Amino acid sequence: MTLRHFIDTQDYTKQELLDLIELTRKIKAADKQGCTPKLLQDASLAMIFEEPSTRTRVSFEVAMTELGGHALYLKPGEIHLGVRESMYDTAKVLSRMCDAIFARTLKHETITELAKYAEVPVINGLTDYNHPTQVVCDVLTMIEHMPAGKKLEDLRVTFIGDATNVLSSLMFICTRLGMHFTHAAPRKYQPPQTWLQIAQANCAESGGSLTITEDPVEAVREADFIYTDLWWWVGQEDEIPERRAAFMPKYQVNLQLFNKAPAHCQFMHCLPASRGVEATDEVMDHPRSIIFDQSENRLHTEKGLLVYLLYPRLKRPSQELQAYHRGQIEAFLHQIV
Numbered sequence: 001m002t003l004r005h006f007i008d009t010q011d012y013t014k015q016e017l018l019d020l021i022e023l024t025r026k027i028k029a030a031d032k033q034g035c036t037p038k039l040l041q042d043a044s045l046a047m048i049f050e051e052p053s054t055r056t057r058v059s060f061e062v063a064m065t066e067l068g069g070h071a072l073y074l075k076p077g078e079i080h081l082g083v084r085e086s087m088y089d090t091a092k093v094l095s096r097m098c099d100a101i102f103a104r105t106l107k108h109e110t111i112t113e114l115a116k117y118a119e120v121p122v123i124n125g126l127t128d129y130n131h132p133t134q135v136v137c138d139v140l141t142m143i144e145h146m147p148a149g150k151k152l153e154d155l156r157v158t159f160i161g162d163a164t165n166v167l168s169s170l171m172f173i174c175t176r177l178g179m180h181f182t183h184a185a186p187r188k189y190q191p192p193q194t195w196l197q198i199a200q201a202n203c204a205e206s207g208g209s210l211t212i213t214e215d216p217v218e219a220v221r222e223a224d225f226i227y228t229d230l231w232w233w234v235g236q237e238d239e240i241p242e243r244r245a246a247f248m249p250k251y252q253v254n255l256q257l258f259n260k261a262p263a264h265c266q267f268m269h270c271l272p273a274s275r276g277v278e279a280t281d282e283v284m285d286h287p288r289s290i291i292f293d294q295s296e297n298r299l300h301t302e303k304g305l306l307v308y309l310l311y312p313r314l315k316r317p318s319q320e321l322q323a324y325h326r327g328q329i330e331a332f333l334h335q336i337v
């Protein structure tokens with residue numbers, strides 16, 4: 001069986017991404033009736049976190065448990081990776097013991113190196129370049145909150161703020177799926193050409209569109225969804241005064257800006273948020289804010305992704321084969337103890 005990782009949504013076709021989302025919807029429907037099928041019975045997921053996490057860690061761990069498997073939280077400093085053991089050796093060892101490896105790494109190169117050596121699926125839980133599991137969840141959330149009379153290819157998504165790893169992934173998946181994506185930010189905080197070329201190539205194939213602007217009011221005028229993210233992240237503390245001055249108040253998603261969007265427009269944020277910075281409480285807690293539906297969907301999306309990647313790879317021995325091996329082992333045990 002071909003080994004597939006989940007490092008970048010660009011590695012998946014439009015149809016594969018839609019299949020993944022549809023699979024997630026079916027698993028979510030089962031979950032809502034209290035009957036999540038144990039599709040990953042006894043499977044193990046190794047989870048390496050080089051950075052803190054609430055949603056990603058909890059959603060992957062709970063997803064594995066509810067699917068009948070198990071997740072192991074592996075923290076730098078508590079495993080040998082990068083200190084006493086090479087990436088190659090760690091990838092080989094985890095591949096022998098676990099059915100998949102998840103990693104949140106500081107550098108994107110770390111996860112691509114891990115994937116190069118691993119013999120089981122590797123899942124990207126956020127790097128300095130992208131956050132693919134987040135944005136599959138985001139598209140699922142948009143589908144569930146689709147404005148009346150629209151279909152996926154009609155949707156207009158506007159991202160306001162810094163060109164973060166979430167921005168890159170959201171721009172890539174929306175343009176791949178044929179949606180209309182706008183990013184509003186000061187020029188210094190707009191995406192690099194390499195990212196724009198990927199999104200433009202997606203648009204050429206999908207019929208989607210890409211707009212980059214410095215004008216947030218124009219950017220939200222036709223938006224079905226407004227999305228924002230943190231203006232600074234761990235390691236950017238020295239840049240806080242400069243970044244605050246660049247974004248505030250023009251790019252803050254406050255009621256004044258939200259009211260410039262159509263009356264059906266909904267607000268999204270991947271969280272964690274700095275309330276009162278990139279978005280105000282009035283918008284975060286607005287009746288058209290869907291941030292907690294979005295958060296909950298991380299759990300359902302991780303289930304869909306884990307089943308998509310792992311279910312076809314798991315051995316499912318017959319009752320007869322299981323009884324045979326149990327009998328052999330128990331007979332030997334009776335001889336020796």
Ligand code: CP
Nearest residue numbers: 053054055056270271
């Ligand atoms: N959105 C997201 O990835 O959240 P965490 O950093 O809490 O995992």
